[in-house]
Amino acid sequence: xxxxxxxxxxxxxxxxxxRLRVQLAATNIANVETTRTPEGGxxxxxxxxxxxxxxxxxxxxxxxxxxxxxxxxxxNEPFISKxxxxxxxxxxxxxxxFPNVNPVEEMVNLTEASRSFEASVAxxxxxxxxxxxxxxxLRVQ
Amino acid sequence: MFDLVSGNYMIQMADRGMTLATxxxxxxxxxxxxxxxxxxxxxxxxxxxxxxxxxxALDGQFSPTSPALPSYFPDASAASKPAPEGTAPSYExxxxxxxxxxQQTMNLAKTQQMYQLSSNFAQLELRRVLGAIRDGAK
Numbered sequence: 001x002x003x004x005x006x007x008x009x010x011x012x013x014x015x016x017x018x019r020l021r022v023q024l025a026a027t028n029i030a031n032v033e034t035t036r037t038p039e040g041g042x043x044x045x046x047x048x049x050x051x052x053x054x055x056x057x058x059x060x061x062x063x064x065x066x067x068x069x070x071x072x073x074x075x076n077e078p079f080i081s082k083x084x085x086x087x088x089x090x091x092x093x094x095x096x097x098f099p100n101v102n103p104v105e106e107m108v109n110l111t112e113a114s115r116s117f118e119a120s121v122a123x124x125x126x127x128x129x130x131x132x133x134x135x136x137x138l139r140v141q
Numbered sequence: 142m143f144d145l146v147s148g149n150y151m152i153q154m155a156d157r158g159m160t161l162a163t164x165x166x167x168x169x170x171x172x173x174x175x176x177x178x179x180x181x182x183x184x185x186x187x188x189x190x191x192x193x194x195x196x197x198a199l200d201g202q203f204s205p206t207s208p209a210l211p212s213y214f215p216d217a218s219a220a221s222k223p224a225p226e227g228t229a230p231s232y233e234x235x236x237x238x239x240x241x242x243x244q245q246t247m248n249l250a251k252t253q254q255m256y257q258l259s260s261n262f263a264q265l266e267l268r269r270v271l272g273a274i275r276d277g278a279k
Contacts, residue, residue, distance in 0.1 A: 002167035014174030050178040064167040
């Protein structure tokens with residue numbers, strides 16, 4: 001039986017996934033110039049990988065599913081090297097390896113994530129209206 | 142014995158409508174949550190068809206009068222045409238995901254309307270039943 005609770009949990013899983021995506025976009029943008037990381041080397045762009053999270057639908061047999069984050073992957077794209085001999089992390093030829101973050105890509109990601117988040121919020125809003133109209137059945141006077 | 146509430150055709154109809162709307166809502170919520178999941182395919186069912194099926198089952202249970210002939214409704218044949226199963230991919234993306242946000246938002250609004258319509262019907266009928274009980278007590 002698909003209940004309102006199930007639907008809310010699905011919407012919540014979508015919101016949590018999109019929030020993590022925004023978080024990663026913020027991390028990537030903030031670290032666009034970071035040349036030192038605990039793992040060594042410049043910062044690597046990070047990206048969330050989503051996968052389907054099947055929810056219990058009980059007797060219905062409907063394929064209702066939420067979303068979960070399967071992994072946070074660090075990009076293996078080549079670093080961007082810039083010529084800056086005065087930089088403390090410059091190599092012998094004066095090149096500095098900067099993170100493989102593309103700010104334009106991150107901005108697009110950010111917009112997309114916030115749109116998808118809003119869609120899940122719309123689901124919650126719709127379910128709330130439905131619940132209220134079901135509760136109205138109690139007010140039969 | 143005729144039960145005013147659980148044996149009431151109108152209330153049963155509204156109940157089925159609300160249940161179907163909730164189920165469809167579950168699928169729409171799944172589609173929206175998985176809008177960025179690679180390889181995900183949008184899930185949906187035709188509300189009209191499912192509702193008609195439920196109504197046919199209900200008619201068999203407790204129809205006080207025989208149903209009208211299909212020929213009575215000029216457009217009955219056109220209305221019962223089966224809707225295409227599943228959702229047609231409105232655009233193809235590189236991640237093999239065919240969820241369209243516009244379509245899902247539209248379905249969300251439609252399903253919500255359908256739920257409220259059913260629940261308003263149920264409320265109306267409950268009011269009528271209550272009115273009948275009150276009048277009888279006078």
